[in-house]
Amino acid sequence: MKKLNKRIGLLCLLIVAPFLVFAQSYKLPEFEKLKLKNGLTIYLMEQHDVPIISVSVILPAGAIYDNEKAGLASLTSTALKLGTKNFSKKIIDEELDFLGASLNAYASKEYAGLSSKFATKDIAKVFGILKEILLNPTFDSEEFEKEKSRLLVTLEQRKESPRAVIGTYFDKLLYGSHVYGNSVSGTNETVSKLTVNDLKSFYNLNYTPNESAISIVGDFSSKEMKKLITELFSGWKNNTTKKENKASNTIAKPTENNVLIVSKEDAKETTFYIGGSGISRNNPDFVAIQVVNTLFGGRFTSMLNDELRVNSGLTYGASSRFSTLKNGGSFYISTFTALETTTEAIDKALEVLNTLHKNGLSENSLTSAKNYVKGQFPPDYETTDQLSNLLTEMFWYNFDDSFINNFENNVNSLDIKKANDIIASYFPTKNLQFVLVGKASEIKEIAEKYGKITIVEIKE
Amino acid sequence: MVFCTSQAQMKAEDVQTFTLKNGMKFLVVEDFSIPNANMYLFYKVGSRNEYQGITGLSHFFEHMMFNGAKKYGPKLFDQTMEYNGGANNAYTTENVTVYTNWFPASATEVIFDLESDRISSLSIDPEMVESERGVVLSERSTGLENSPWRLLSQSVQSSAFQEHPYHWPVIGFEDDMKNWTQQDLERYFKTYYAPNNCVVVISGALKFEEVKRLAEKYMQPISAQPAPPKVHIIEPKQTGERRITVQKEVSNPYMMIAYHTPEAKNEDYYALNILSSILSNGKSSRLYASLVDNQQLATMVFTDYGDSFDPGLFNIYAVANTNITSELIENAIYIEIDKIKEEGITEKELQKVKNQKLMEFYNQIEKIDGKSNNIGTYEVFFGDYKKMFDAPMNYNKVTIKDIQNVAKKYFSKSNRTVGVLKTNVEE
Numbered sequence: 006m007k008k009l010n011k012r013i014g015l016l017c018l019l020i021v022a023p024f025l026v027f028a029q030s031y032k033l034p035e036f037e038k039l040k041l042k043n044g045l046t047i048y049l050m051e052q053h054d055v056p057i058i059s060v061s062v063i064l065p066a067g068a069i070y071d072n073e074k075a076g077l078a079s080l081t082s083t084a085l086k087l088g089t090k091n092f093s094k095k096i097i098d099e100e101l102d103f104l105g106a107s108l109n110a111y112a113s114k115e116y117a118g119l120s121s122k123f124a125t126k127d128i129a130k131v132f133g134i135l136k137e138i139l140l141n142p143t144f145d146s147e148e149f150e151k152e153k154s155r156l157l158v159t160l161e162q163r164k165e166s167p168r169a170v171i172g173t174y175f176d177k178l179l180y181g182s183h184v185y186g187n188s189v190s191g192t193n194e195t196v197s198k199l200t201v202n203d204l205k206s207f208y209n210l211n212y213t214p215n216e217s218a219i220s221i222v223g224d225f226s227s228k229e230m231k232k233l234i235t236e237l238f239s240g241w242k243n244n245t246t247k248k249e250n251k252a253s254n255t256i257a258k259p260t261e262n263n264v265l266i267v268s269k270e271d272a273k274e275t276t277f278y279i280g281g282s283g284i285s286r287n288n289p290d291f292v293a294i295q296v297v298n299t300l301f302g303g304r305f306t307s308m309l310n311d312e313l314r315v316n317s318g319l320t321y322g323a324s325s326r327f328s329t330l331k332n333g334g335s336f337y338i339s340t341f342t343a344l345e346t347t348t349e350a351i352d353k354a355l356e357v358l359n360t361l362h363k364n365g366l367s368e369n370s371l372t373s374a375k376n377y378v379k380g381q382f383p384p385d386y387e388t389t390d391q392l393s394n395l396l397t398e399m400f401w402y403n404f405d406d407s408f409i410n411n412f413e414n415n416v417n418s419l420d421i422k423k424a425n426d427i428i429a430s431y432f433p434t435k436n437l438q439f440v441l442v443g444k445a446s447e448i449k450e451i452a453e454k455y456g457k458i459t460i461v462e463i464k465e
Numbered sequence: 466m467v468f469c470t471s472q473a474q475m476k477a478e479d480v481q482t483f484t485l486k487n488g489m490k491f492l493v494v495e496d497f498s499i500p501n502a503n504m505y506l507f508y509k510v511g512s513r514n515e516y517q518g519i520t521g522l523s524h525f526f527e528h529m530m531f532n533g534a535k536k537y538g539p540k541l542f543d544q545t546m547e548y549n550g551g552a553n554n555a556y557t558t559e560n561v562t563v564y565t566n567w568f569p570a571s572a573t574e575v576i577f578d579l580e581s582d583r584i585s586s587l588s589i590d591p592e593m594v595e596s597e598r599g600v601v602l603s604e605r606s607t608g609l610e611n612s613p614w615r616l617l618s619q620s621v622q623s624s625a626f627q628e629h630p631y632h633w634p635v636i637g638f639e640d641d642m643k644n645w646t647q648q649d650l651e652r653y654f655k656t657y658y659a660p661n662n663c664v665v666v667i668s669g670a671l672k673f674e675e676v677k678r679l680a681e682k683y684m685q686p687i688s689a690q691p692a693p694p695k696v697h698i699i700e701p702k703q704t705g706e707r708r709i710t711v712q713k714e715v716s717n718p719y720m721m722i723a724y725h726t727p728e729a730k731n732e733d734y735y736a737l738n739i740l741s742s743i744l745s746n747g748k749s750s751r752l753y754a755s756l757v758d759n760q761q762l763a764t765m766v767f768t769d770y771g772d773s774f775d776p777g778l779f780n781i782y783a784v785a786n787t788n789i790t791s792e793l794i795e796n797a798i799y800i801e802i803d804k805i806k807e808e809g810i811t812e813k814e815l816q817k818v819k820n821q822k823l824m825e826f827y828n829q830i831e832k833i834d835g836k837s838n839n840i841g842t843y844e845v846f847f848g849d850y851k852k853m854f855d856a857p858m859n860y861n862k863v864t865i866k867d868i869q870n871v872a873k874k875y876f877s878k879s880n881r882t883v884g885v886l887k888t889n890v891e892e
Contacts, residue, residue: 009466011857020482030500031499031500052578053833054831055827055830056827057824057827057828091547094558095749097750098747098748098754099749100749102746102748102750102817102821103749103813103816103820104748104820104824105535105821105822105823105824105825106824107824122824122828123824124823124824151758151761154761154786154787155757155761155764155786157787158716158717158764158784158786158787159764161716161717162715162716162717162784164716165612165714165715165716166610166611166612167611167612168607168608168611169611169800188664195533232561261763264732271713271714272610273606273610274603274606274607274610275608285542297751304547304552305543305547305552305553306540306544306547307541311540314600315540315596316596317596317599318595318596318597318598318600319599319603320600320603321600321601321603339609341603341610342603343473343602343603343606372548373547373548374551376547376548376549377547377548377550377551377552379550379569380501380549380551380568380569380572381502381550381552381567382548382551382567383499383500384499384501384833384834385569385831386833387831387832387833395587405756424871
């Protein structure tokens with residue numbers, strides 16, 4: 006239904022407009038899904054409001070495949086743009102800049118991705134580059150060394166911001182030796198050892214069409230787009246090497262409280278996460294958990310923000326979230342406070358978590374959370390890039406358009422009993438994992454009461 | 466550049482306007498693409514309306530607007546909005562304070578009720594003042610804690626402006642933040658939070674007539690106030706280079722170069738805006754290609770030239786690569802600037818930036834948020850929302866010669882402030 010009534014065709018306007026004014030539920034616009042012979046999955050969704058196109062590519066080439074070479078997936082994705090068989094880095098940069106087109110390559114924990122946005126009239130040029138980057142990168146060694154040295158400086162600089170590094174420490178503490186504990190960016194130590202050959206082998210092994218998808222959303226004709234995509238990507242060959250899926254290994258759950266202090270001696274604040282095991286993206290209670298988390302720490306009036314910010318002025322903001330992956334996930338409370346109020350803020354956060362378990366939710370607050378998540382849902386799927394990301398996520402996490410189309414029903418069906426069951430099942434209170442980034446010499450003693458302490462230097 | 470294609474697109478005629486009897490102006494865009502709407506309220510008050518002793522008060526006031534009024538007491542603004550499916554935020558700059566609400570279109574009347582309540586009868590509870598003071602002190606601290614740019618940019622700005630209120634940071638000086646009084650807040654509310662000092666923009670699944678009806682019902686009864694005092698200070702012309710250094714534990718030095726440049730309504734605005742993109746937008750831009758890619762002196766470089774009511778700054782930012790001094794980077798930047806002053810830019814570069822501007826425009830009008838934010842920005846900073854639709858034409862008019870001229874006019878040694886942030890400031 007999105008934007009349908011705005012199309013210029015008079016027919017649409019006459020038929021649809023009067024009806025839509027009263028429609029509140031949001032449905033995913035129609036799209037097509039097809040597969041090339043090499044296994045590459047294609048999604049096409051036409052959206053004609055603005056003459057632009059968004060593309061999203063998802064590939065099984067994330068940091069979970071790094072092994073001991075932390076940062077390899079990430080640097081490989083960045084290096085795709087450093088030159089190809091037919092285009093030098095300079096040409097790629099100049100051409101994309103000239104068109105005002107964006108084209109980013111990145112790796113996350115589980116997958117690598119490409120996202121691009123450009124004007125419809127530039128379709129042939131941008132797809133030409135995109136295909137080259139994806140299929141024929143050359144990993145030029147001179148450009149690689151330059152990119153790597155910039156990355157090493159960036160990694161040093163990240164240590165200047167507690168917020169930028171805390172998530173990586175938390176994942177490592179929670180997931181331990183499971184590949185979900187892998188750091189996406191890597192460390193100075195691991196990145197400095199990476200070579201062009203590492204990138205080439207990583208690329209050859211992991212950038213394969215049969216487990217990848219490309220989604221295209223925007224102002225184009227599906228018929229012509231199918232032809233173009235088939236031409237460009239049919240020659241993309243699969244690698245026959247069987248690779249091990251380490252992400253499906255069991256994730257060991259924490260068996261005791263742990264406190265990791267990341268020492269930053271010039272810190273004036275303590276930035277902290279408190280959490281534990283979460284859920285995978287395909288958990289059947291995904292939507293219900295999001296609704297309950299909205300009340301706990303997912304919006305301004307949430308219990309956490311109300312207590313730590315509004316009532317006590319301890320922080321600018323406190324929140325909680327479930328971060329979901331294919332085979333597991335994490336739950337964490339996140340906030341920061343002045344060094345002097347560290348204990349007070351941690352105690353309050355734990356107290357709010359206990360209150361959630363002890364008192365459960367009221368009818369009124371549940372209704373409020375349900376209204377809120379429904380009301381804030383449509384703007385998440387408004388633009389071509391949001392929609393193209395959604396389609397590749399559907400591919401990766403194996404959910405379908407019922408997530409969008411039944412969202413409202415799923416939210417509505419959550420009753421108070423179920424909501425309280427969700428709290429008991431999914432919001433951990435035992436075996437909590439704490440990461441505190443701050444002045445270790447002053448917070449070490451006060452942190453002892455929360456669990457077993459380990460201290461690392463942020464500069465390590 | 467072809468701007469209007471045959472596609473359905475936003476045009477100036479899609480914006481409908483009316484002004485209430487109390488002077489509150491409304492701009493409305495009907496857009497039924499999703500069942501949602503938004504309301505952006507632009508108040509013409511920011512840190513430029515402050516003076517020493519009350520610095521940061523505009524931003525603090527922004528926070529206090531959420532802390533209770535006559536009908537909806539403390540906490541009820543947010544609780545009511547979220548109960549009805551809405552979310553909100555707000556931001557304060559040197560020039561404006563903007564309140565943003567995003568909600569299902571069916572909740573529009575509730576949003577009008579909430580906004581009119583706090584504009585007509587805000588209640589400033591002394592207890593809320595104290596807990597909120599802690600919140601903004603934490604906001605200040607976390608900004609400084611997580612990015613060296615915060616400290617460096619406020620130090621540079623403070624040196625570039627010695628008399629004009631752009632001298633202090635929007636968040637305020639720490640000691641002023643601890644000293645705002647109840648009277649300061651009450652006076653601020655009366656002076657600046659008047660319907661005639663506000664522009665409201667609404668986009669989304671709403672009919673114009675319905676918006677007008679609600680505005681007349683909820684906003685019209687609020688009385689207008691005398692126009693706020695004018696900001697009379699004009700920053701005297703800078704007559705010599707200024708250099709500052711600040712200490713912070715960092716791996717490599719951070720640096721900034723700031724030139725005084727004119728306000729948004731000035732005729733040089735579009736040329737300076739394009740010049741900023743020529744210098745740093747994308748990997749083929751002049752500064753990135755030279756400093757980051759070819760010479761590897763810096764790991765990042767960017768520029769900004771923002772919209773302001775009074776003359777502001779054109780800022781250049783860079784981070785040093787390993788074992789590179791800030792002096793080396795500084796000189797490399799001047800070499801690139803001098804090239805533009807002496808040789809100008811190419812036709813292709815100009816066309817590139819025009820293409821980029823078109824994509825920026827598309828990105829903005831793709832969502833109802835972008836529509837409201839842009840329309841409001843043009844109305845407030847450029848004096849007329851229609852300028853948003855003239856922007857492509859205004860960018861198109863800029864010539865290679867214009868770019869060279871503004872580079873010569875503003876990028877002079879005596880007009881700049883140079884700031885360096887590093888660990889060892891004694892060497």
